[in-house]
Amino acid sequence: MFGQRTSLFVREHVAMMKLRDTYDLLDPEGQAVIGQAKDEPAAWAKWLRLGVKKAMLPTSLNVYASSNPQPILRVKKHAAFFRTRLEIIDEQGRCLAQLRSKAFSLGGAFVIFDATGQEIGQLKGDWKGWDYAATIQGIPIGIVTKKWAGFFKEVFTSADQYLVKSERPEQLPLLLGLALAIDVVYKERQG
Numbered sequence: 001m002f003g004q005r006t007s008l009f010v011r012e013h014v015a016m017m018k019l020r021d022t023y024d025l026l027d028p029e030g031q032a033v034i035g036q037a038k039d040e041p042a043a044w045a046k047w048l049r050l051g052v053k054k055a056m057l058p059t060s061l062n063v064y065a066s067s068n069p070q071p072i073l074r075v076k077k078h079a080a081f082f083r084t085r086l087e088i089i090d091e092q093g094r095c096l097a098q099l100r101s102k103a104f105s106l107g108g109a110f111v112i113f114d115a116t117g118q119e120i121g122q123l124k125g126d127w128k129g130w131d132y133a134a135t136i137q138g139i140p141i142g143i144v145t146k147k148w149a150g151f152f153k154e155v156f157t158s159a160d161q162y163l164v165k166s167e168r169p170e171q172l173p174l175l176l177g178l179a180l181a182i183d184v185v186y187k188e189r190q191g
Contacts, residue, residue: 001035001065004169012159019046037063061180075180084185088177096174108186123178142166142175
C-alpha cells in the first residue's frame with residue numbers, strides 16, 4: 001500500500017452513536033480507496049465508551065491495505081488521564097515510534113521517542129490545530145493537514161479529513177500513524 005507514495009488522504013467515516021471509528025485511506029490524486037484504518041478496542045473498552053470519555057480508554061487503530069486482511073500498521077493508544085501515550089508498530093511488530101502528548105500546547109503536540117525510549121523528535125500543531133509539522137532530530141519529515149469537510153460535517157460530527165505528506169516514501173507509515181494519533185487524541189469530542 002505504501003510503496004513509493006509520499007502522500008495519503010485520510011477520511012473518517014460519519015456515523016451516529018459509533019463505538020468504533022473507521023477511516024478510508026485514499027490516493028490524493030485519484031481519490032481511489034487503497035486501504036482502511038479501523039479503531040479496534042477490546043470488547044470491554046468498546047462498551048465502556050458508553051459511559052466513560054473515549055479519550056481516556058485504550059484502543060488500537062489497525063491499518064489494512066485493501067487486498068490484505070492482516071494489519072500493515074498499528075497505532076496502540078494506552079489508557080490516559082492527563083497525557084496520552086501511544087505506539088506506532090509496523091507489520092513485523094517493530095516499534096516505529098512511541099508518542100507522548102504534551103501537557104500544554106495550543107494546537108496539540110506529541111514528543112516522539114524511538115523504540116528504546118530516547119527522544120528523537122516532535123509533532124507540533126499550529127495555534128488552530130489544523131496544520132502539524134513532524135521533525136526527527138531537527139529535520140522536517142512531513143506534515144499532516146486537517147482538511148475542511150464542509151460546514152455541516154465540521155459542526156455536527158467529529159469525522160475529520162487529513163492530508164498526510166512525507167518527505168520520503170519510507171516515512172509515510174510513521175506520518176500516517178501520527179495523523180491517526182492526532183485524530184484519536186485531539187479531534188474526537190464525543191463520549
